[in-house]
Amino acid sequence: MKIKWPGNSITGTLASFKHGVHPNESKELTDHRQIERMPFSDHFILHLSQHTGVPSIPVVKEGQKVRRGELIAKPGGFVSVGLHTPVDGTVTAIDLFDHPKGQMSPAIKIKTDPFSPQISRQPPVPSPEQLPLNTFIELVQRAGIVGMGGAAFPSHVKFSVPEGKECKVMMLNGCECEPYLTCDHRVMVEYSQELLDGTSILQHFIGAEAIYIAIEANKPDAIHILDQACQVSELPIEVVPLKVKYPQGAEKMMISAILGDEIPAGKLPLDVGTMVSNVGTIVALSQYFRKSLPLVERVITVSGTAVRRPSNLLVPIGTSMREVVDYCGGLTDELARILLGGPMMGVVQKSLEVPVLKGTSGILALSHDEVSDFDTYTCIRCGRCLDACPLFLNPARLGLLARKSLWDEMEDNHVLDCFECAACSFVCPSGIPLVQSFRVGKAMVREKKARMASEKG
Amino acid sequence: MSILIAILTLGGLTFLLALMLVIANRKLYVYEDPRIDEVEDMLPHANCGACGYPGCRPFAEALVSGDVLPGKCTVSSEEGREAIAHYLGVSVGAEEKIVARLACAGGTNVAKNRAQYEGLGTCRAASLISGGGKGCFWGCLGHGDCEVVCDFDAITMNQHSLPVVDEALCTACGDCVEVCPKDLFSLQPVNHRLWVACKNLEAGDGVLEDCEVACTACAKCAMDAPGNLITMMHNLPVVDYSENHQTQVPIQRCPTGAIVWLDESGEVVKGKESKKIVRKGERRIGYT
Numbered sequence: 001m002k003i004k005w006p007g008n009s010i011t012g013t014l015a016s017f018k019h020g021v022h023p024n025e026s027k028e029l030t031d032h033r034q035i036e037r038m039p040f041s042d043h044f045i046l047h048l049s050q051h052t053g054v055p056s057i058p059v060v061k062e063g064q065k066v067r068r069g070e071l072i073a074k075p076g077g078f079v080s081v082g083l084h085t086p087v088d089g090t091v092t093a094i095d096l097f098d099h100p101k102g103q104m105s106p107a108i109k110i111k112t113d114p115f116s117p118q119i120s121r122q123p124p125v126p127s128p129e130q131l132p133l134n135t136f137i138e139l140v141q142r143a144g145i146v147g148m149g150g151a152a153f154p155s156h157v158k159f160s161v162p163e164g165k166e167c168k169v170m171m172l173n174g175c176e177c178e179p180y181l182t183c184d185h186r187v188m189v190e191y192s193q194e195l196l197d198g199t200s201i202l203q204h205f206i207g208a209e210a211i212y213i214a215i216e217a218n219k220p221d222a223i224h225i226l227d228q229a230c231q232v233s234e235l236p237i238e239v240v241p242l243k244v245k246y247p248q249g250a251e252k253m254m255i256s257a258i259l260g261d262e263i264p265a266g267k268l269p270l271d272v273g274t275m276v277s278n279v280g281t282i283v284a285l286s287q288y289f290r291k292s293l294p295l296v297e298r299v300i301t302v303s304g305t306a307v308r309r310p311s312n313l314l315v316p317i318g319t320s321m322r323e324v325v326d327y328c329g330g331l332t333d334e335l336a337r338i339l340l341g342g343p344m345m346g347v348v349q350k351s352l353e354v355p356v357l358k359g360t361s362g363i364l365a366l367s368h369d370e371v372s373d374f375d376t377y378t379c380i381r382c383g384r385c386l387d388a389c390p391l392f393l394n395p396a397r398l399g400l401l402a403r404k405s406l407w408d409e410m411e412d413n414h415v416l417d418c419f420e421c422a423a424c425s426f427v428c429p430s431g432i433p434l435v436q437s438f439r440v441g442k443a444m445v446r447e448k449k450a451r452m453a454s455e456k457g
Numbered sequence: 458m459s460i461l462i463a464i465l466t467l468g469g470l471t472f473l474l475a476l477m478l479v480i481a482n483r484k485l486y487v488y489e490d491p492r493i494d495e496v497e498d499m500l501p502h503a504n505c506g507a508c509g510y511p512g513c514r515p516f517a518e519a520l521v522s523g524d525v526l527p528g529k530c531t532v533s534s535e536e537g538r539e540a541i542a543h544y545l546g547v548s549v550g551a552e553e554k555i556v557a558r559l560a561c562a563g564g565t566n567v568a569k570n571r572a573q574y575e576g577l578g579t580c581r582a583a584s585l586i587s588g589g590g591k592g593c594f595w596g597c598l599g600h601g602d603c604e605v606v607c608d609f610d611a612i613t614m615n616q617h618s619l620p621v622v623d624e625a626l627c628t629a630c631g632d633c634v635e636v637c638p639k640d641l642f643s644l645q646p647v648n649h650r651l652w653v654a655c656k657n658l659e660a661g662d663g664v665l666e667d668c669e670v671a672c673t674a675c676a677k678c679a680m681d682a683p684g685n686l687i688t689m690m691h692n693l694p695v696v697d698y699s700e701n702h703q704t705q706v707p708i709q710r711c712p713t714g715a716i717v718w719l720d721e722s723g724e725v726v727k728g729k730e731s732k733k734i735v736r737k738g739e740r741r742i743g744y745t
Contacts, residue, residue: 096659101587101588102586350587433582436586437582439582440577443585444581
């Protein structure tokens with residue numbers, strides 16, 4: 001396929017979805033910075049709930065010596081994964097520690113051995129080409145691999161295609177539509193061989209007819225490198241540059257951009273014969289099967305103008321955010337707000353004394369120039385949120401319903417389909433906290449459903 | 458002549474239809490106890506559901522059929538319940554009064570906020586963003602969802618942004634229990650006066666940094682309490698109300714005042730050795 005970059009992404013000759021917004025990208029702070037390996041810190045706090053689903057179950061005791069890459073918590077169910085220590089060291093506590101979500105949750109604390117090596121001395125993993133499918137799925141679960149895009153959904157669940165469904169198209173998500181974040185961008189540039197290797201491992205089991213690497217057109221170097229690598233590859237793989245628009249990286253939006261298919265409400269990409277994986281996940285897959293290194297470290301972006309040296313770092317999971325920020329030169333006095341994840345969907349943090357999780361894609365320290373607080377006015381029915389919503393919901397109506405606490409009516413207006421991309425809040429001229437009220441609404445609807453289910457059964 | 462035909466036709470029709478109504482009234486008649494309407498009128502029409510029935514009408518039906526005693530209605534006044542009991546010729550049924558109790562004492566004067574929360578002014582919304590701004594994850598966020606949801610004005614937020622339940626007005630309908638995102642409210646018989654006003658699961662004096670009245674899990678109350686009245690579970694004292702709990706002994710040595718005695722006058726009695734809280738204003742971020 002001919003790359004259309006640097007062509008005319010503004011006039012819309014590149015594939016994209018309908019609606020969406022154009023926030024300021026601000027990726028120039030870090031997009032040219034090579035990934036640095038962050039040194040081990042003295043302590044690591046590994047939360048048992050790193051991912052969506054059931055928390056892991058510890059298999060180590062206090063005082064036990066562990067080695068880098070060793071399993072310290074086994075999966076607690078099917079929708080759960082293993083957890084491994086990123087360093088050689090001693091388990092000092094299994095207790096409650098601060099979780100980035102705000103609650104105290106059980107975690108394993110490990111004191112680092114000063115002579116901890118970087119390489120994994122774990123026994124080699126069998127070559128995936130010789131494995132049956134169910135062993136492969138089991139190994140992926142044990143390796144602790146989760147979606148690295150942010151939601152941290154266990155990958156083996158995604159990879160196990162249910163009976164009667166078929167994956168025809170596999171997509172690798174390198175869109176990274178969130179402003180500031182550049183971790184996927186750097187991974188594609190610097191780990192392109194691992195990315196293609198991981199794809200071939202997955203392709204061996206999935207057998208898709210076509211593989212697309214979706215990249216937003218603002219990453220020309222990644223498009224160029226991967227396109228060259230794809231041309232010599234034996235896989236049916238192709239790089240697809242997409243229009244720069246938010247939320248291009250949401251899987252539903254990506255599928256509608258590339259295939260023109262819309263996923264029905266409440267259905268998964270597999271229902272239209274596609275599977276979407278983040279590029280970081282695929283690299284982790286390759287590293288586990290080729291270098292027998294389970295998911296113990298990940299690339300995160302530390303950015304924002306309030307951090308002295310914005311960087312892309314390869315951080316061992318469980319490192320305290322404070323240490324990560326200090327490694328990047330610390331914070332300036334301009335600091336207004338700290339976000340975990342991107343500025344659109346990320347969560348504000350009240351403390352830096354929380355560890356990096358498997359799903360952490362970035363730490364943003366925003367200065368007063370980058371943050372603006374709005375006063376909230378009433379809805380003037382301008383309809384901008386309707387033009388922004390990529391799912392064609394009616395955010396203005398949902399916002400009014402949320403204000404009146406009409407949760408049932410919100411459900412009738414499909415609030416559960418909202419994936420909280422915050423495009424509506426971004427464009428609202430009245431500064432109404434729309435997405436925040438939808439989060440409340442979704443929580444209330446889910447709670448009510450759970451209550452009704454427990455009353456029934 | 459034609460007028461006569463019209464009168465006869467319509468008259469006959471009227472007679473026929475009236476006959477049908479009479480037959481329907483006789484054949485399809487459902488007897489309903491007239492007392493149900495009377496009793497329903499005597500009930501407060503709050504439809505709060507505190508009695509366990511979907512509303513006042515079903516409760517009135519249950520009263521008349523004798524399934525339940527009037528004392529179950531916690532919203533009616535004493536006279537109202539007696540009037541119903543007198544009308545039906547049954548006893549009032551000494552129902553133990555149940556009230557909502559808050560398991561947190563961390564007002565703004567003792568509990569520290571780690572962050573200033575701005576956004577939708579409800580506890581629900583605040584708790585979804587990194588657990589709210591409060592230092593203690595388990596503590597009351599103080600945005601007053603419970604005050605809004607209470608239909609009986611029994612909950613008011615005090616000057617330290619902590620809800621206070623008026624025992625006289627509370628009907629134990631359970632709306633506040635449902636709405637609180639931190640699950641701090643529970644329905645308790647009013648004579649459960651020995652009360653653990655903390656839900657912090659951490660142990661040690663480190664918790665005092667976030668809240669001065671938090672339970673440090675020192676277990677002095679469990680040691681002092683007679684018999685097995687108090688046991689420590691998950692770093693919190695748990696009162697076994699099936700034992701004799703009308704004693705103020707366990708609260709006396711509590712260093713922080715996390716276990717208290719709720720006086721009948723609405724006063725909160727703390728132990729003799731509990732640290733006195735003198736601060737009236739807000740405990741600020743970074744201030745210890």
